[in-house]
Amino acid sequence: MPHKTRWLSTKEVRSWRAATRVTRYLFQAMESQLQREAGLSFVEYHTLAMLSEQPDHTMRMSRLADLTNASLSRLSHLVTRLERRRFVRRASDPANGRFTNAILTDEGYEKLVAAAPAHVTQVRELILDEFTAEEIQQIGEFAERLLNRIGAPLSTTE
Amino acid sequence: MPHKTRWLSTKEVRSWRAATRVTRYLFQAMESQLQREAGLSFVEYHTLAMLSEQPDHTMRMSRLADLTNASLSRLSHLVTRLERRRFVRRASDPANGRFTNAILTDEGYEKLVAAAPAHVTQVRELILDEFTAEEIQQIGEFAERLLNRIGAPLSTTE
DNA sequence: CAAGATTGATCTGTCAATCTTC
DNA sequence: GAAGATTGACAGATCAATCTTG
Numbered sequence: 001m002p003h004k005t006r007w008l009s010t011k012e013v014r015s016w017r018a019a020t021r022v023t024r025y026l027f028q029a030m031e032s033q034l035q036r037e038a039g040l041s042f043v044e045y046h047t048l049a050m051l052s053e054q055p056d057h058t059m060r061m062s063r064l065a066d067l068t069n070a071s072l073s074r075l076s077h078l079v080t081r082l083e084r085r086r087f088v089r090r091a092s093d094p095a096n097g098r099f100t101n102a103i104l105t106d107e108g109y110e111k112l113v114a115a116a117p118a119h120v121t122q123v124r125e126l127i128l129d130e131f132t133a134e135e136i137q138q139i140g141e142f143a144e145r146l147l148n149r150i151g152a153p154l155s156t157t158e
Numbered sequence: 159m160p161h162k163t164r165w166l167s168t169k170e171v172r173s174w175r176a177a178t179r180v181t182r183y184l185f186q187a188m189e190s191q192l193q194r195e196a197g198l199s200f201v202e203y204h205t206l207a208m209l210s211e212q213p214d215h216t217m218r219m220s221r222l223a224d225l226t227n228a229s230l231s232r233l234s235h236l237v238t239r240l241e242r243r244r245f246v247r248r249a250s251d252p253a254n255g256r257f258t259n260a261i262l263t264d265e266g267y268e269k270l271v272a273a274a275p276a277h278v279t280q281v282r283e284l285i286l287d288e289f290t291a292e293e294i295q296q297i298g299e300f301a302e303r304l305l306n307r308i309g310a311p312l313s314t315t316e
Numbered sequence: 317c318a319a320g321a322t323t324g325a326t327c328t329g330t331c332a333a334t335c336t337t338c
Numbered sequence: 339g340a341a342g343a344t345t346g347a348c349a350g351a352t353c354a355a356t357c358t359t360g
Contacts, residue, residue, distance in 0.1 A: 003279070005279060006279070007278060011291075011294070011298070012294060014298055016298075018302045019298065019301040021310070022301045022304045023181045023185075025227060026304070029308075060320090062320060065321095069182045069183060070351095071351085072320075072321060072322085073322075073354095074351060076321065077322090077351080081350090092359095097358080098320050098321080098359050117163040124166075128166075130303055130304055131300070133169075135300070140169070140173025140174075140176050142289070142297065143181075144176045144180075145288055146180045146184070149284075150183060150184075150284070152179070152180070152183055193352095199328085219343065220342060229330075230344085231330070231331080231345085232328085234343065234344055235345090236328085236329095238344090256341065256342050256343080258342075258343060
């Protein structure tokens with residue numbers, strides 16, 4: 001019941017606020033640029049992107065949900081919308097009927113290819129260009145340490 | 159029209175993915191912990207927190223929107239909900255009728271005080287405890303550089 | 317019955333339109 | 339008329355309940 005809370009020091013608060021503020025700000029910037037220029041949300045874009053990296057442009061819903069940081073429910077709704085727009089289609093896994101595969105259509109692939117340059121350019125201008133290669137490396141290490149601590153799977157490629 | 163896109167290197171992609179993944183993961187973790195244990199969203203919590211730091215527990219809507227990274231519209235809806243729950247009330251600024259002040263109620267303050275220890279503890283356990291003081295400092299500097307680059311206001315205290 | 321996935325109800329955010337005060 | 343703020347309509351996310359297959 002006691003559990004004395006270890007409050008944050010002034011320096012910690014400062015770092016913490018800057019970090020939360022900037023991450024939220026950057027997400028919003030990317031969201032609205034993608035939305036404006038491609039009519040895709042950040043998650044939608046990454047859903048297409050993850051699929052495009054698979055040799056057969058196919059991935060199981062549950063894995064896709066994990067990689068895009070979305071709940072299965074959220075992904076399911078989202079894929080339904082992407083299906084309506086013909087960017088993705090579903091097919092249940094012939095090997096195991098419990099699994100559903102999401103499959104990138106040609107149209108979806110074209111959409112991604114059209115959207116990518118502007119997005120990547122924004123990421124460079126907004127973020128990467130601020131840092132040296134070593135700093136980018138450093139940031140990646142910090143992020144990976146946190147992912148390990150949390151127990152989140154790291155890699156994209158299985 | 160050309161604008162050759164400077165695509166990301168393998169290392170850059172790796173850092174970038176880890177960073178986006180971890181930030182989204184952490185936000186979700188904080189969201190759901192706050193929601194579960196206090197019935198507050200992350201923005202709601204920080205809205206109360208920002209108000210509590212003002213001597214008179216009062217702040218203009220537009221400033222509050224800025225500090226919580228919300229649009230004015232979003233904040234307005236949000237404050238309406240917080241008002242219904244009696245955590246905040248509104249009053250138009252006597253000095254300038256265009257301004258609306260959001261004011262933390264006693265009930266709202268108690269809510270915040272009740273929610274804070276668990277939240278702060280989670281922030282430590284999830285994130286801060288992974289890093290040395292120097293690293294936390296370093297992360298703060300990275301974040302502030304980005305905020306400057308973007309042109310976002312930095313400080314909380316005016 | 318457990319894992320994978322979907323659905324529907326509800327809540328929250330966004331965008332455009334509007335209102336108010338200076 | 340412009341800045342600050344609010345509103346309503348719609349799009350999207352969350353949560354709990356449900357369906358389906360192994």
